[in-house]
Amino acid sequence: MKHTDLTGKHAVVTGAASGIGEAIARCFVEAGANVTLLDVNEVRVQEAASKLGEAAAGVACDITQEDAVRKTFEGFPGVDILVNSAGIAHVGTLLTTAPADFDRLFNVNVRGTYLCMQVAVPKMVEGGGGTILNMASIAATSGLPDRFAYSMTKGAVLSMTLSVARDYIDKKVRCNCISPARVHTPFVDGFVAKNYPGREAEMFEKLGKSQPIGRMGTPDEIALLVLYLCSEASSFVTGCDYPIDGGFFNLR
Template identity: 60%
Template sequence: MFRLDNKVALITGGASGIGLAISTIFARQGAQVHILEVNESLAQQTAETIRQEGGTAFAHAVDISNQQHVLEVIDGIAKENPIDILVNNAGIAHIGKAHTTQEADFDRIVNVNIKGVYNCLFATIPHMQKNGGGVILNMVSIAATVGIPDRFAYSASKGAVYTMTLSVARDYLSDHIRCNSISPARVHTPFVDGFIAKTYPGQEKEMFEKLSKTQPIGRMAKPEEIAGLALYLCSDEAAFITGCDYLIDGGFEKLNN
Protein backbone atom coordinates (compact mmCIF):
# COMPACT_ATOMS: atom_id res chain seq x y z
CA MET A 1 0.00 0.00 0.00
CA PHE A 2 0.89 3.68 -0.43
CA ARG A 3 3.21 3.02 -3.35
CA LEU A 4 4.00 5.84 -5.77
CA ASP A 5 5.58 3.75 -8.52
CA ASN A 6 5.85 5.60 -11.84
CA LYS A 7 4.53 8.81 -10.25
CA VAL A 8 6.33 12.09 -10.87
CA ALA A 9 6.24 14.32 -7.78
CA LEU A 10 7.26 17.97 -7.45
CA ILE A 11 8.13 19.02 -3.90
CA THR A 12 8.86 22.66 -3.14
CA GLY A 13 11.27 23.23 -0.29
CA GLY A 14 12.05 19.54 -0.62
CA ALA A 15 15.60 19.62 0.72
CA SER A 16 15.11 20.52 4.38
CA GLY A 17 12.82 19.86 7.32
CA ILE A 18 9.40 18.50 6.43
CA GLY A 19 10.15 18.79 2.71
CA LEU A 20 13.24 16.63 3.06
CA ALA A 21 11.24 13.94 4.86
CA ILE A 22 8.59 14.05 2.12
CA SER A 23 11.16 13.84 -0.67
CA THR A 24 12.82 10.88 1.03
CA ILE A 25 9.70 8.82 1.71
CA PHE A 26 8.20 9.53 -1.72
CA ALA A 27 11.38 8.30 -3.40
CA ARG A 28 11.46 5.19 -1.21
CA GLN A 29 7.89 4.45 -2.26
CA GLY A 30 8.79 4.59 -5.93
CA ALA A 31 8.18 8.18 -7.03
CA GLN A 32 10.43 10.15 -9.33
CA VAL A 33 11.07 13.13 -7.07
CA HIS A 34 11.80 16.65 -8.31
CA ILE A 35 13.08 18.90 -5.55
CA LEU A 36 12.26 22.58 -6.15
CA GLU A 37 14.44 24.52 -3.78
CA VAL A 38 15.85 28.04 -3.52
CA ASN A 39 19.06 26.54 -2.07
CA GLU A 40 20.48 24.77 -5.13
CA SER A 41 23.45 23.14 -3.39
CA LEU A 42 21.21 21.71 -0.67
CA ALA A 43 18.79 20.42 -3.31
CA GLN A 44 21.63 18.75 -5.21
CA GLN A 45 22.92 17.18 -2.02
CA THR A 46 19.48 15.81 -1.14
CA ALA A 47 18.90 14.44 -4.63
CA GLU A 48 22.28 12.71 -4.57
CA THR A 49 21.53 11.13 -1.19
CA ILE A 50 18.23 9.80 -2.51
CA ARG A 51 19.94 8.37 -5.59
CA GLN A 52 22.58 6.67 -3.42
CA GLU A 53 19.73 4.98 -1.54
CA GLY A 54 18.33 3.65 -4.81
CA GLY A 55 15.70 6.30 -5.46
CA THR A 56 15.16 8.66 -8.37
CA ALA A 57 15.54 12.36 -7.68
CA PHE A 58 16.38 15.58 -9.48
CA ALA A 59 17.25 19.01 -8.09
CA HIS A 60 16.00 22.32 -9.48
CA ALA A 61 16.96 25.79 -8.27
CA VAL A 62 13.68 27.71 -8.07
CA ASP A 63 12.53 30.99 -6.56
CA ILE A 64 8.84 30.19 -6.15
CA SER A 65 7.98 33.89 -5.76
CA ASN A 66 9.08 34.46 -9.39
CA GLN A 67 6.31 33.22 -11.68
CA GLN A 68 8.38 33.22 -14.86
CA HIS A 69 11.08 31.18 -13.17
CA VAL A 70 8.51 28.70 -11.83
CA LEU A 71 6.92 28.33 -15.26
CA GLU A 72 10.26 27.67 -16.94
CA VAL A 73 11.24 24.97 -14.46
CA ILE A 74 7.88 23.20 -14.24
CA ASP A 75 7.25 23.37 -18.00
CA GLY A 76 10.69 21.87 -18.48
CA ILE A 77 9.93 18.97 -16.14
CA ALA A 78 6.56 18.39 -17.82
CA LYS A 79 8.16 18.13 -21.25
CA GLU A 80 10.08 15.10 -20.02
CA ASN A 81 7.51 13.46 -17.74
CA PRO A 82 3.80 13.91 -16.94
CA ILE A 83 3.42 15.51 -13.52
CA ASP A 84 1.31 13.45 -11.12
CA ILE A 85 1.87 15.13 -7.74
CA LEU A 86 2.59 18.65 -6.52
CA VAL A 87 3.48 19.24 -2.87
CA ASN A 88 3.48 22.94 -1.99
CA ASN A 89 5.70 22.70 1.05
CA ALA A 90 8.07 25.69 0.76
CA GLY A 91 7.41 28.55 3.14
CA ILE A 92 9.00 31.04 5.49
CA ALA A 93 8.13 32.20 9.00
CA HIS A 94 7.86 35.57 10.68
CA ILE A 95 7.44 36.67 14.27
CA GLY A 96 5.40 39.78 14.95
CA LYS A 97 2.03 41.33 15.71
CA ALA A 98 0.04 43.55 13.34
CA HIS A 99 1.60 46.77 14.63
CA THR A 100 5.17 45.39 14.76
CA THR A 101 5.20 43.71 11.35
CA GLN A 102 6.99 45.92 8.85
CA GLU A 103 5.71 46.25 5.30
CA ALA A 104 8.81 44.63 3.84
CA ASP A 105 8.38 41.60 6.08
CA PHE A 106 4.69 41.33 5.27
CA ASP A 107 5.43 41.52 1.53
CA ARG A 108 8.11 38.84 1.86
CA ILE A 109 5.68 36.46 3.59
CA VAL A 110 3.01 37.09 0.96
CA ASN A 111 5.43 36.63 -1.94
CA VAL A 112 6.70 33.26 -0.73
CA ASN A 113 3.87 31.71 1.27
CA ILE A 114 0.93 32.87 -0.82
CA LYS A 115 2.19 33.93 -4.23
CA GLY A 116 4.68 31.07 -4.28
CA VAL A 117 1.89 28.53 -3.82
CA TYR A 118 -0.21 30.29 -6.45
CA ASN A 119 2.70 30.31 -8.91
CA CYS A 120 3.20 26.56 -8.55
CA LEU A 121 -0.52 25.91 -8.93
CA PHE A 122 -0.66 28.19 -11.98
CA ALA A 123 2.24 26.36 -13.60
CA THR A 124 1.26 22.79 -12.71
CA ILE A 125 -2.52 22.54 -13.03
CA PRO A 126 -2.62 22.91 -16.86
CA HIS A 127 -0.25 19.95 -17.16
CA MET A 128 -2.41 17.87 -14.83
CA GLN A 129 -5.50 18.80 -16.84
CA LYS A 130 -3.76 17.70 -20.02
CA ASN A 131 -2.68 14.43 -18.41
CA GLY A 132 -6.12 13.57 -17.03
CA GLY A 133 -5.65 14.33 -13.36
CA GLY A 134 -3.25 14.61 -10.45
CA VAL A 135 -2.84 15.27 -6.74
CA ILE A 136 -1.98 18.55 -5.03
CA LEU A 137 -1.02 18.77 -1.37
CA ASN A 138 -0.54 22.11 0.38
CA MET A 139 1.32 22.59 3.64
CA VAL A 140 -0.80 24.78 5.90
CA SER A 141 -0.46 25.09 9.71
CA ILE A 142 -2.59 25.16 12.81
CA ALA A 143 -1.82 28.91 12.66
CA ALA A 144 -4.43 29.12 9.88
CA THR A 145 -7.29 28.35 12.26
CA VAL A 146 -5.93 28.95 15.78
CA GLY A 147 -4.80 32.24 17.28
CA ILE A 148 -1.02 31.89 17.73
CA PRO A 149 0.75 34.75 19.54
CA ASP A 150 3.11 36.91 17.47
CA ARG A 151 2.40 35.20 14.16
CA PHE A 152 0.23 37.81 12.42
CA ALA A 153 1.67 37.66 8.88
CA TYR A 154 2.49 33.96 8.99
CA SER A 155 -1.00 33.06 10.19
CA ALA A 156 -2.56 35.22 7.48
CA SER A 157 -0.50 33.50 4.80
CA LYS A 158 -1.41 30.02 5.99
CA GLY A 159 -5.07 30.98 6.18
CA ALA A 160 -4.82 31.97 2.52
CA VAL A 161 -3.27 28.62 1.59
CA TYR A 162 -6.06 26.82 3.46
CA THR A 163 -8.77 28.58 1.44
CA MET A 164 -6.78 28.15 -1.78
CA THR A 165 -6.88 24.41 -1.07
CA LEU A 166 -10.67 24.46 -0.93
CA SER A 167 -10.96 26.54 -4.10
CA VAL A 168 -8.65 24.29 -6.09
CA ALA A 169 -10.38 21.14 -4.86
CA ARG A 170 -13.76 22.50 -5.96
CA ASP A 171 -12.68 24.03 -9.27
CA TYR A 172 -10.91 20.97 -10.65
CA LEU A 173 -13.18 18.11 -9.65
CA SER A 174 -14.08 17.47 -13.28
CA ASP A 175 -10.38 17.39 -14.18
CA HIS A 176 -9.78 14.57 -11.67
CA ILE A 177 -7.37 16.73 -9.70
CA ARG A 178 -7.51 16.19 -5.93
CA CYS A 179 -6.32 18.90 -3.56
CA ASN A 180 -5.86 18.59 0.20
CA SER A 181 -3.76 20.20 2.90
CA ILE A 182 -1.96 19.32 6.11
CA SER A 183 -1.92 21.55 9.21
CA PRO A 184 0.89 20.60 11.57
CA ALA A 185 1.57 22.05 14.99
CA ARG A 186 5.23 22.47 15.96
CA VAL A 187 7.58 20.13 14.13
CA HIS A 188 11.15 19.59 15.28
CA THR A 189 13.22 20.79 12.34
CA PRO A 190 16.57 22.60 12.05
CA PHE A 191 14.54 25.81 11.69
CA VAL A 192 13.12 25.36 15.19
CA ASP A 193 16.57 24.76 16.67
CA GLY A 194 17.90 27.85 14.90
CA PHE A 195 14.97 29.98 16.04
CA ILE A 196 15.42 28.94 19.67
CA ALA A 197 19.18 29.51 19.59
CA LYS A 198 18.75 32.97 18.06
CA THR A 199 15.82 34.12 20.16
CA TYR A 200 16.66 32.53 23.51
CA PRO A 201 20.48 32.23 23.72
CA GLY A 202 21.53 30.32 26.79
CA GLN A 203 17.99 29.03 27.35
CA GLU A 204 17.86 26.54 24.49
CA LYS A 205 17.02 23.44 26.53
CA GLU A 206 14.43 25.19 28.68
CA MET A 207 12.66 26.80 25.70
CA PHE A 208 12.71 23.59 23.66
CA GLU A 209 10.93 21.78 26.48
CA LYS A 210 8.46 24.64 26.92
CA LEU A 211 7.58 24.74 23.22
CA SER A 212 7.35 20.97 23.10
CA LYS A 213 4.82 20.91 25.93
CA THR A 214 2.47 23.33 24.16
CA GLN A 215 1.30 20.21 22.33
CA PRO A 216 -0.88 18.19 24.74
CA ILE A 217 0.87 15.01 23.60
CA GLY A 218 4.01 16.45 25.22
CA ARG A 219 6.41 16.77 22.31
CA MET A 220 6.90 18.24 18.85
CA ALA A 221 6.15 16.21 15.74
CA LYS A 222 8.90 14.52 13.77
CA PRO A 223 9.21 15.54 10.09
CA GLU A 224 8.78 11.86 9.17
CA GLU A 225 5.37 11.82 10.85
CA ILE A 226 4.18 14.67 8.64
CA ALA A 227 5.69 12.94 5.61
CA GLY A 228 3.77 9.75 6.38
CA LEU A 229 0.48 11.61 6.19
CA ALA A 230 1.62 13.36 3.00
CA LEU A 231 2.40 9.97 1.45
CA TYR A 232 -1.07 8.66 2.23
CA LEU A 233 -2.85 11.73 0.86
CA CYS A 234 -0.86 11.59 -2.39
CA SER A 235 -1.34 7.85 -2.85
CA ASP A 236 -4.08 6.02 -4.73
CA GLU A 237 -5.43 4.78 -1.39
CA ALA A 238 -6.64 8.35 -0.76
CA ALA A 239 -8.44 8.61 -4.11
CA PHE A 240 -11.76 9.50 -2.41
CA ILE A 241 -10.30 12.41 -0.44
CA THR A 242 -10.32 15.99 -1.70
CA GLY A 243 -10.98 19.41 -0.21
CA CYS A 244 -9.84 18.36 3.25
CA ASP A 245 -7.38 19.80 5.75
CA TYR A 246 -5.72 17.34 8.11
CA LEU A 247 -4.61 18.39 11.58
CA ILE A 248 -1.48 16.64 12.78
CA ASP A 249 -0.93 18.58 15.96
CA GLY A 250 -0.57 16.31 18.99
CA GLY A 251 -3.98 17.47 20.22
CA PHE A 252 -3.12 21.19 20.07
CA GLU A 253 -6.37 22.47 18.58
CA LYS A 254 -8.89 20.24 20.31
CA LEU A 255 -7.28 19.40 23.65
CA ASN A 256 -5.67 22.64 24.78
CA ASN A 257 -7.64 24.44 27.50
Protein backbone atom coordinates (compact mmCIF):
# COMPACT_ATOMS: atom_id res chain seq x y z
CA MET A 1 0.00 0.00 0.00
CA LYS A 2 1.19 3.49 -0.81
CA HIS A 3 0.44 4.81 2.68
CA THR A 4 2.71 2.23 4.32
CA ASP A 5 5.58 2.88 1.90
CA LEU A 6 8.71 3.77 3.90
CA THR A 7 10.94 4.53 0.93
CA GLY A 8 13.52 7.16 1.85
CA LYS A 9 13.02 6.70 5.59
CA HIS A 10 15.72 5.69 8.05
CA ALA A 11 14.43 3.45 10.81
CA VAL A 12 16.27 2.32 13.93
CA VAL A 13 15.03 -0.84 15.64
CA THR A 14 16.44 -1.95 18.99
CA GLY A 15 16.50 -5.56 20.12
CA ALA A 16 16.56 -6.50 16.45
CA ALA A 17 18.79 -9.57 16.50
CA SER A 18 15.85 -11.94 16.85
CA GLY A 19 12.15 -12.30 17.56
CA ILE A 20 9.83 -9.32 17.31
CA GLY A 21 12.62 -6.80 16.65
CA GLU A 22 14.00 -8.80 13.74
CA ALA A 23 10.51 -9.22 12.27
CA ILE A 24 9.94 -5.45 12.48
CA ALA A 25 13.25 -4.74 10.76
CA ARG A 26 12.39 -7.18 7.97
CA CYS A 27 8.93 -5.66 7.53
CA PHE A 28 10.44 -2.17 7.31
CA VAL A 29 12.98 -3.23 4.69
CA GLU A 30 10.20 -4.80 2.64
CA ALA A 31 8.34 -1.47 2.90
CA GLY A 32 11.34 0.37 1.42
CA ALA A 33 13.11 1.75 4.49
CA ASN A 34 16.79 1.77 5.28
CA VAL A 35 17.01 0.05 8.65
CA THR A 36 19.64 0.02 11.37
CA LEU A 37 19.28 -2.98 13.62
CA LEU A 38 20.60 -2.43 17.15
CA ASP A 39 21.31 -5.18 19.66
CA VAL A 40 23.74 -5.89 22.46
CA ASN A 41 24.80 -9.10 20.70
CA GLU A 42 27.13 -8.01 17.91
CA VAL A 43 27.37 -11.34 16.10
CA ARG A 44 23.65 -12.04 16.07
CA VAL A 45 22.61 -8.52 15.04
CA GLN A 46 25.01 -8.52 12.12
CA GLU A 47 23.77 -11.94 11.06
CA ALA A 48 20.18 -10.68 11.23
CA ALA A 49 21.04 -7.60 9.16
CA SER A 50 22.91 -9.63 6.56
CA LYS A 51 19.71 -11.56 5.80
CA LEU A 52 17.96 -8.31 4.85
CA GLY A 53 20.36 -7.09 2.19
CA GLU A 54 21.96 -3.74 1.52
CA ALA A 55 19.09 -1.75 3.04
CA ALA A 56 19.96 -3.05 6.53
CA ALA A 57 22.92 -2.60 8.85
CA GLY A 58 23.57 -4.34 12.15
CA VAL A 59 25.16 -2.33 14.96
CA ALA A 60 26.13 -3.55 18.41
CA CYS A 61 24.89 -1.19 21.12
CA ASP A 62 24.19 -1.61 24.82
CA ILE A 63 21.14 0.62 25.18
CA THR A 64 21.57 0.81 28.96
CA GLN A 65 24.79 2.81 28.53
CA GLU A 66 24.36 6.54 27.83
CA ASP A 67 27.71 7.01 26.10
CA ALA A 68 27.17 4.01 23.84
CA VAL A 69 23.71 5.18 22.81
CA ARG A 70 24.84 8.73 22.10
CA LYS A 71 27.86 7.60 20.11
CA THR A 72 25.75 5.20 18.06
CA PHE A 73 23.07 7.76 17.19
CA GLU A 74 25.65 10.45 16.42
CA GLY A 75 26.68 8.27 13.49
CA PHE A 76 23.23 8.57 11.90
CA PRO A 77 22.60 11.53 9.58
CA GLY A 78 18.95 11.40 10.59
CA VAL A 79 16.32 9.25 12.27
CA ASP A 80 12.80 9.14 10.87
CA ILE A 81 11.54 6.14 12.83
CA LEU A 82 12.59 4.66 16.16
CA VAL A 83 11.22 1.36 17.43
CA ASN A 84 12.17 0.49 21.00
CA SER A 85 11.74 -3.26 20.85
CA ALA A 86 14.61 -4.32 23.13
CA GLY A 87 13.39 -5.83 26.35
CA ILE A 88 13.89 -8.60 28.86
CA ALA A 89 11.47 -10.52 31.07
CA HIS A 90 11.42 -11.87 34.61
CA VAL A 91 9.19 -14.26 36.50
CA GLY A 92 8.54 -13.29 40.11
CA THR A 93 6.26 -11.63 42.62
CA LEU A 94 7.13 -8.63 44.80
CA LEU A 95 8.63 -10.94 47.43
CA THR A 96 10.55 -13.16 45.02
CA THR A 97 12.04 -10.36 42.91
CA ALA A 98 15.58 -9.56 44.03
CA PRO A 99 16.81 -5.96 43.84
CA ALA A 100 19.35 -7.04 41.23
CA ASP A 101 16.59 -8.43 39.01
CA PHE A 102 14.50 -5.28 39.50
CA ASP A 103 17.44 -3.09 38.47
CA ARG A 104 18.32 -5.30 35.50
CA LEU A 105 14.81 -5.06 34.06
CA PHE A 106 14.58 -1.34 34.73
CA ASN A 107 17.89 -0.69 33.00
CA VAL A 108 16.95 -2.45 29.77
CA ASN A 109 13.21 -1.90 29.50
CA VAL A 110 12.92 1.61 30.92
CA ARG A 111 16.34 3.28 30.89
CA GLY A 112 17.16 1.87 27.45
CA THR A 113 13.91 3.17 25.98
CA TYR A 114 14.46 6.55 27.62
CA LEU A 115 18.05 6.91 26.37
CA CYS A 116 17.17 5.99 22.78
CA MET A 117 14.25 8.41 22.67
CA GLN A 118 16.35 11.17 24.23
CA VAL A 119 18.93 11.05 21.44
CA ALA A 120 16.48 10.32 18.62
CA VAL A 121 13.96 13.10 19.26
CA PRO A 122 16.37 15.99 18.52
CA LYS A 123 17.27 14.35 15.21
CA MET A 124 13.59 13.95 14.39
CA VAL A 125 12.85 17.57 15.27
CA GLU A 126 15.78 18.74 13.16
CA GLY A 127 14.50 16.65 10.24
CA GLY A 128 10.98 18.04 10.44
CA GLY A 129 9.34 15.24 12.40
CA GLY A 130 9.38 11.52 13.04
CA THR A 131 7.69 8.55 14.62
CA ILE A 132 8.46 6.55 17.77
CA LEU A 133 6.97 3.17 18.58
CA ASN A 134 7.57 1.72 22.04
CA MET A 135 7.01 -1.88 23.06
CA ALA A 136 4.71 -2.02 26.07
CA SER A 137 2.69 -5.12 27.03
CA ILE A 138 -0.65 -6.26 28.35
CA ALA A 139 1.31 -6.44 31.62
CA ALA A 140 1.31 -2.62 31.73
CA THR A 141 -2.40 -2.43 32.44
CA SER A 142 -3.37 -5.92 33.59
CA GLY A 143 -2.51 -7.71 36.81
CA LEU A 144 -0.54 -10.69 35.54
CA PRO A 145 0.65 -13.23 38.12
CA ASP A 146 4.39 -13.51 38.81
CA ARG A 147 5.32 -10.54 36.62
CA PHE A 148 5.97 -7.82 39.21
CA ALA A 149 9.14 -6.24 37.81
CA TYR A 150 8.22 -6.82 34.18
CA SER A 151 4.82 -5.18 34.67
CA MET A 152 6.49 -2.23 36.40
CA THR A 153 8.75 -1.60 33.43
CA LYS A 154 5.99 -1.86 30.85
CA GLY A 155 3.80 0.53 32.84
CA ALA A 156 6.69 2.98 32.71
CA VAL A 157 7.03 2.52 28.94
CA LEU A 158 3.35 3.35 28.51
CA SER A 159 3.67 6.50 30.66
CA MET A 160 6.80 7.65 28.82
CA THR A 161 4.99 7.18 25.52
CA LEU A 162 2.17 9.49 26.57
CA SER A 163 4.59 12.14 27.88
CA VAL A 164 6.69 12.20 24.73
CA ALA A 165 3.59 12.32 22.53
CA ARG A 166 2.28 15.32 24.46
CA ASP A 167 5.58 17.22 24.71
CA TYR A 168 6.57 16.93 21.03
CA ILE A 169 3.27 16.95 19.20
CA ASP A 170 3.94 20.49 18.00
CA LYS A 171 7.31 19.33 16.63
CA LYS A 172 5.61 16.73 14.40
CA VAL A 173 6.97 13.84 16.43
CA ARG A 174 4.40 11.09 16.95
CA CYS A 175 4.83 8.55 19.75
CA ASN A 176 2.73 5.43 20.29
CA CYS A 177 3.12 2.06 21.92
CA ILE A 178 1.68 -1.39 21.44
CA SER A 179 0.74 -3.96 24.08
CA PRO A 180 1.12 -7.53 22.87
CA ALA A 181 -0.10 -10.58 24.73
CA ARG A 182 2.03 -13.72 24.44
CA VAL A 183 4.01 -13.90 21.22
CA HIS A 184 5.82 -17.03 20.03
CA THR A 185 9.48 -15.97 19.88
CA PRO A 186 12.82 -17.75 20.37
CA PHE A 187 12.73 -16.44 23.96
CA VAL A 188 9.54 -18.40 24.61
CA ASP A 189 11.05 -21.53 23.04
CA GLY A 190 14.10 -21.24 25.29
CA PHE A 191 12.06 -20.52 28.41
CA VAL A 192 9.79 -23.53 27.89
CA ALA A 193 12.66 -25.88 27.01
CA LYS A 194 14.62 -24.81 30.10
CA ASN A 195 11.80 -24.89 32.63
CA TYR A 196 9.55 -27.66 31.25
CA PRO A 197 11.78 -30.29 29.60
CA GLY A 198 9.70 -33.05 28.07
CA ARG A 199 6.51 -31.02 28.50
CA GLU A 200 7.04 -28.52 25.70
CA ALA A 201 3.92 -29.42 23.70
CA GLU A 202 1.74 -29.28 26.81
CA MET A 203 3.08 -25.88 27.81
CA PHE A 204 2.76 -24.38 24.34
CA GLU A 205 -0.88 -25.46 24.28
CA LYS A 206 -1.41 -23.89 27.72
CA LEU A 207 0.27 -20.64 26.68
CA GLY A 208 -1.79 -20.48 23.52
CA LYS A 209 -5.07 -21.03 25.35
CA SER A 210 -4.37 -18.10 27.68
CA GLN A 211 -5.54 -15.91 24.79
CA PRO A 212 -9.20 -16.29 23.76
CA ILE A 213 -8.13 -16.65 20.12
CA GLY A 214 -6.50 -19.93 21.17
CA ARG A 215 -2.88 -19.34 20.22
CA MET A 216 0.11 -17.08 20.71
CA GLY A 217 0.76 -14.25 18.31
CA THR A 218 3.59 -14.29 15.78
CA PRO A 219 6.38 -11.73 15.40
CA ASP A 220 5.18 -11.00 11.85
CA GLU A 221 1.71 -10.09 13.12
CA ILE A 222 3.26 -7.65 15.60
CA ALA A 223 5.46 -6.19 12.86
CA LEU A 224 2.49 -5.38 10.62
CA LEU A 225 0.86 -3.29 13.37
CA VAL A 226 4.17 -1.53 13.97
CA LEU A 227 4.44 -0.78 10.24
CA TYR A 228 1.03 0.86 10.31
CA LEU A 229 1.89 2.99 13.35
CA CYS A 230 5.23 4.07 11.90
CA SER A 231 3.90 4.97 8.44
CA GLU A 232 1.78 7.74 7.00
CA ALA A 233 -1.21 5.41 7.20
CA SER A 234 -1.43 6.37 10.90
CA SER A 235 -0.65 10.08 10.50
CA PHE A 236 -3.60 11.03 12.77
CA VAL A 237 -2.49 8.69 15.58
CA THR A 238 -0.31 9.72 18.51
CA GLY A 239 -0.28 9.11 22.24
CA CYS A 240 -2.03 5.76 21.87
CA ASP A 241 -1.48 2.29 23.29
CA TYR A 242 -2.65 -0.38 20.86
CA PRO A 243 -3.43 -3.85 22.28
CA ILE A 244 -2.60 -6.79 20.02
CA ASP A 245 -3.65 -9.57 22.30
CA GLY A 246 -5.86 -12.21 20.71
CA GLY A 247 -8.84 -10.96 22.70
CA PHE A 248 -7.08 -11.02 26.08
CA PHE A 249 -8.64 -7.84 27.47
CA ASN A 250 -12.16 -7.88 26.10
CA LEU A 251 -13.06 -11.49 25.47
CA ARG A 252 -11.90 -13.35 28.59
